[in-house]
Structures are given as C-alpha cells and as structure tokens.
Amino acid sequence: MITSSSRHLRSSYDVVVVGGGPAGLEAAVAAQAAGAAKILVVDREAEAGGILLQCIHSGFGLHRFGETLTGPEYAQRALMQTLEHDIDVVTDAYVLDIDERRRVKLLTTTDGVSLLDTRAVVLAMGARERTRAAVRIPGTRPAGVFTAGLAQRLINLYGLLPGTRAVILGSGDIGLIMARRLMLEDIEVAGVFELMPHANGLNRNIVQCLQDFDIPLHLSTTIVEIHGNHRVNQVTVAPVDASFRPLLDQAWQITCDTVLVSIGLIPENELSQQMRLRLDPVTRGPLVTSTMECTRDGVFACGNVVHIHDIVDFVSAEATLAGYSAGQYVAGALPRADNVRLQPGKNVAYCVPHTISTEREHIVYLRTRRQLGACTLRLVGPSEQVVYARKLRYVFPAEMVNLKLRPAILQQFHGDRLRIDVVASEAAVDEDLGEEEVLI
Ligand SMILES: Cc1cc2nc3c(=O)[nH]c(=O)nc-3n(C[C@H](O)[C@H](O)[C@H](O)COP(=O)(O)OP(=O)(O)OC[C@H]3O[C@@H](n4cnc5c(N)ncnc54)[C@H](O)[C@@H]3O)c2cc1C
Structure with a gap:
C-alpha cells in the first residue's frame, strides 16, 4: 500500500488538512478542485486511511464507487486519488495546535516541531470510542x-x-x-x-x-x-x-x-477545543455552516469529527463540500454567509449543518431520538407555519436521515429559524419510496 508522498514539508500551504482518513483525503482533492495549489494532509498514524485500515470486512463504497469494497480497498482508492493530484501527505505526524493566525504546529518523527503557515484548515480528525x-x-x-x-x-x-x-x-x-x-x-x-x-x-x-x-x-x-x-x-x-x-x-x-x-464514538475534538471553536453539545463536534465552516474564519470540518456517520460514503460527500469550501476560501470565492438557522425539533436529536442559505441546495444530515413507523418530516417556520412536509416509512436513531433541501422549498420560507420535526403520522405512506425514502 502506498502510504504517503515523500516530499519535504514546505513552510507554507494554501490548505492544511488534519487527519488522513477518508474525510481528510477527500477534502484535500476537493480543495484542489476549487483552486488551492499547495495542500498538505497530516496523519498521526504510520499510514493514511484512518479507521478504514482495520475494517477488513466488505460494505464500503456502494454509493461512492458503485461497488462493495473492504475498508483498506476504499482507503487505498482515496489515497491513490490524493497522491495522483500531487497533494502532500505526511504520516507519523501530529498536529499539536493551530493558532489565531492559522499557523499549524506540527510534530513529526523526522523534523520535530515545525510551524506551518496556512490560509485555510480542514479538520478531519475522526472519532474515538467510548x-x-x-x-x-x-x-x-x-x-x-x-x-x-x-x-x-x-x-x-x-x-x-x-x-x-x-x-x-x-x-x-x-x-x-x-x-x-x-x-x-x-x-x-x-x-x-x-x-x-x-x-x-x-x-x-x-x-x-x-x-x-x-x-x-x-x-x-x-x-x-x-x-x-x-x-x-x-x-x-x-x-x-x-x-x-x-x-x-x-x-x-x-x-x-x-x-x-x-x-458509541465521540468526535475527536481536543484540537477544536484548543482552538476555541464552538461545539454542538449533542454531536460534540464543531458548529458548522452550510459550507462546513466552523466558528473561526477559514477553518472547515468534515467527517466523524463533526458528527458520527453511519457509512463512509456520506463522510466522503461531506468532505468534498468542506474541502471545496476551503479551496474557495483561499481563492476568495466562498459563497455568501447563511441566512437561516436550523433547529432540531420534535424527535430530532441534531441536524448538521447548523445554518443554511435560502439561495442554494443543501444536504442536511439528521438523527431522530426515537424509532417511529410511518411518520412525517416537517419543516416549520418561526410562526409555526409548516413550510414543507414529507411522509417517511420509518425512522430509526441508528440510521442517519439525509434531507435534500432545494431552494424552491426554502424560498417559500421567510424567517431566520427553521425547525425540523419528525412526528408520528396516522396516514399510511402513499407510495413505495424504496431506498430514496429518506431523501427529499
Ligand atoms: C469499526 C468500524 C466499522 C465500520 N464499518 C463501516 C462499514 O462497514 N461501511 C461503511 O461505509 N462505514 C463503516 N464505518 C464508518 C467509517 O469507517 C467512518 O465513518 C469513516 O472512517 C470516518 O472517516 P473520518 O476520516 O472522519 O475519520 P477516521 O477514519 O477516524 O480518520 C481520522 C484520522 O485523523 C487522524 N488524526 C486525528 N487527530 C489527529 C491529529 N491531531 N494530527 C494528525 N492526525 C490526526 C487519525 O489518526 C485518523 O487517521 C465503520 C467505522 C468503524 C469505526
């Protein structure tokens, strides 16, 4: 397995990605697609790939690659793609701190402690077990x-x-x-x-x-x-x-x-806390906007460090957004700030991102508190007006719900706060929604 690029560290980067799991690797490629030139991925383990390297069972990548892979196979593809894009990957290296000026304090086995200047950071440190x-x-x-x-x-x-x-x-x-x-x-x-x-x-x-x-x-x-x-x-x-x-x-x-x-897993957020990022008390990950930007300018986050994902394909999708946004930030082209705060309502434990914009399409990830059979997902405005409702066949706390919000839905809404409820519904689901049932 290819583990890292052999290049020497530069003293400054456009984007530094902390964590070389599937989230970090995907984010690095996306940052480059958005225009960032010098990108570094740092991982503390001897090999990049994150937790996937020990998951030798199959069941990864059906959404992302259209086939079922083992964890190491998925990791290898993600790493190959990163190296083909001429992105630096350094392993056996630990990010100790990121200061107010986004200088990354890095500890490596070869160079000791170095201080790297960077214009944007993507946090992709994954999670640890309780x-x-x-x-x-x-x-x-x-x-x-x-x-x-x-x-x-x-x-x-x-x-x-x-x-x-x-x-x-x-x-x-x-x-x-x-x-x-x-x-x-x-x-x-x-x-x-x-x-x-x-x-x-x-x-x-x-x-x-x-x-x-x-x-x-x-x-x-x-x-x-x-x-x-x-x-x-x-x-x-x-x-x-x-x-x-x-x-x-x-x-x-x-x-x-x-x-x-x-x-259960807990997002690995010691670094985020050191950086004084605001965390969501339920997910225990950073608060993020619709571009996956945290509460500090130029700092983005994705993957299990934000909230625990069921499957790696969703991690990769979220990481693409975070990395692309970091690249846009560097190029001065990050979309305008969000204008709506999402609020978890009845039977919703959390939703990510925490804010969205009425002008763009978004995927919102959420988890319910309780298992329900036929139920309704509702978007409710500040004066209790139901902006949108959709019947679901079931919800289950262990299965993340992915909700696609299109501008057409959001433009009917006026206000600064949109609540998401998932409540039991009497009526049976009117059609067989199959796999797409949770995707609006
Ligand atoms: C046991 C297990 C089984 C799973 N089975 C499946 C499955 O069958 N199918 C599926 O689709 N998904 C599965 N998943 C989920 C999937 O593997 C995870 O969602 C995904 O790996 C999360 O990716 P990540 O990049 O956010 O985090 P990780 O993969 O955890 O990567 C984070 C990386 O960041 C590094 N890091 C952390 N802090 C620092 C620091 N300060 N400096 C440098 N590096 C740092 C860590 O060493 C690690 O390599 C499973 C997960 C687990 C744990």
Whole structure:
C-alpha cells in the first residue's frame, strides 16, 4: 500500500488538512478542485486511511464507487486519488495546535516541531470510542475488557486473539461486526447486550453479523458487574426497566474471559477545543455552516469529527463540500454567509449543518431520538407555519436521515429559524419510496 508522498514539508500551504482518513483525503482533492495549489494532509498514524485500515470486512463504497469494497480497498482508492493530484501527505505526524493566525504546529518523527503557515484548515480528525469508564460498569478491573475497535485492531492488524469466550456490551455497528469477527476466529460469543429497547446498529449488520451466526441479541439488558482478578472470568447481566434501572432480582451470570464494549464514538475534538471553536453539545463536534465552516474564519470540518456517520460514503460527500469550501476560501470565492438557522425539533436529536442559505441546495444530515413507523418530516417556520412536509416509512436513531433541501422549498420560507420535526403520522405512506425514502 502506498502510504504517503515523500516530499519535504514546505513552510507554507494554501490548505492544511488534519487527519488522513477518508474525510481528510477527500477534502484535500476537493480543495484542489476549487483552486488551492499547495495542500498538505497530516496523519498521526504510520499510514493514511484512518479507521478504514482495520475494517477488513466488505460494505464500503456502494454509493461512492458503485461497488462493495473492504475498508483498506476504499482507503487505498482515496489515497491513490490524493497522491495522483500531487497533494502532500505526511504520516507519523501530529498536529499539536493551530493558532489565531492559522499557523499549524506540527510534530513529526523526522523534523520535530515545525510551524506551518496556512490560509485555510480542514479538520478531519475522526472519532474515538467510548470506554468502560464512560458508563461506569461496577466490578473489578481485570484484563480482558476491550473497546470493540481495539479488539478489531488487535485481530485484523496484529493477528492477536483477545480471548476465547466473549460478551459484547452495546449493539452499535462496531460491536455487531466484531461479534461476527470473533465467531470467524473461533471465539465463542455468549451474546450481545443492549441497554436500549432497540438495536443501535444498521439493520444489515443485525442480519449479517448476528442472525446469520445465531448470536443472541438481548435488548433492554446491560452488564451490571464485571468479575475477575487478573483476568475477567464472569459478568453479571440484568434486564432494565423503562427508566434504564437494572432489575437485579432478574440478573444472571455468564462465564467469559473477554468483554467488548461498543457503546458509541465521540468526535475527536481536543484540537477544536484548543482552538476555541464552538461545539454542538449533542454531536460534540464543531458548529458548522452550510459550507462546513466552523466558528473561526477559514477553518472547515468534515467527517466523524463533526458528527458520527453511519457509512463512509456520506463522510466522503461531506468532505468534498468542506474541502471545496476551503479551496474557495483561499481563492476568495466562498459563497455568501447563511441566512437561516436550523433547529432540531420534535424527535430530532441534531441536524448538521447548523445554518443554511435560502439561495442554494443543501444536504442536511439528521438523527431522530426515537424509532417511529410511518411518520412525517416537517419543516416549520418561526410562526409555526409548516413550510414543507414529507411522509417517511420509518425512522430509526441508528440510521442517519439525509434531507435534500432545494431552494424552491426554502424560498417559500421567510424567517431566520427553521425547525425540523419528525412526528408520528396516522396516514399510511402513499407510495413505495424504496431506498430514496429518506431523501427529499
Ligand atoms: C469499526 C468500524 C466499522 C465500520 N464499518 C463501516 C462499514 O462497514 N461501511 C461503511 O461505509 N462505514 C463503516 N464505518 C464508518 C467509517 O469507517 C467512518 O465513518 C469513516 O472512517 C470516518 O472517516 P473520518 O476520516 O472522519 O475519520 P477516521 O477514519 O477516524 O480518520 C481520522 C484520522 O485523523 C487522524 N488524526 C486525528 N487527530 C489527529 C491529529 N491531531 N494530527 C494528525 N492526525 C490526526 C487519525 O489518526 C485518523 O487517521 C465503520 C467505522 C468503524 C469505526
């Protein structure tokens, strides 16, 4: 695999991209398409490609490349494309800080600390996993408790098996994929335990990773204690009531030597906080405009650092916008400022971007709070006027809703705030909307 370009670092760039995952690589190419000439992608790992390098399962790229690829195949394509465009990629390098004048403080194994001048920055640092400490599971602190992504890294990149009998906490996609991966490596999976009354991963992963391998999924159930001195030897699990309180009188024990926690990802925003960017308390990523610009001029963001995406294809689409905008910023051609603030309304946890313009087309990504069957997505103006409504067959918190807003819809609207609601509807959906059902 090609890992990086061999060129020496320059002292100044038009655009510096922090993070060489799929978001960063795509953003760099788009920045060049918009007119930026000198572009640098920085990644702290030995190889660019981000989290995809450890995702050796297939299921990437159906939207972007029209075929199903493995994670490393997708990463390789993204990296090849970047290098073909004569973009500098430096690995084993860490961005320590970006100051008020957008000077990037970079730490590399070869040059130590350098200060690079840049005209625009794209933040694409991805996300990290929540650990056992985030949910405070009681019990001892033995070896054998891993985040699902760490276990994936150990098996797929280093050929190390984490144990022989595992329990998985959380039904996010990484946990589901790892349940199958463990079975394929002959590690018994006693079950996947999910606190919520519904699974948190994509439906295709529930079917392909659990049902096809007869791995039991226990909803509304959690681990209440981890046992073992040097190594995990048992967990206690219990069902929970509607307020998520464990029903300890119904608890039972499971013998295992491995516990994988798959309890969500957190956008990697230490750098954003250091730069004093405003963050959305729900996504924990930066607030962004419709050009993916953050609350500081010339600083753009995309990918999992903004909000957690279900599939990499959407990351690439968002990164193209962020990178293109950074290139336009450098060329002094960034579209005019937004004039509408988007507000998550009933049953909407968040929406990204946070502001839009009535003059352009936008893709808005949102997640609902609750699962609903036939329901209606409504755009509601400040005086409660419904500007637009569309019926959906279902919504599900684990599946991001992509909403295309055309100027034709937005021009009917006058005001500075547009609320998005997703509410249950009595009426059945009037047509078979198929795959496009969530795309307005
Ligand atoms: C286990 C797992 C399974 C998945 N399975 C699928 C699937 O089947 N299909 C699918 O379509 N999607 C899947 N996804 C989702 C997809 O992989 C992610 O959405 C995508 O990789 C996010 O891209 P990103 O570039 O935002 O972040 P990442 O891929 O996380 O890349 C971020 C990069 O930034 C670097 N970085 C961070 N901070 C710094 C710094 N300060 N300086 C330098 N570098 C830095 C990191 O080292 C990393 O390389 C999966 C994700 C995971 C975690």
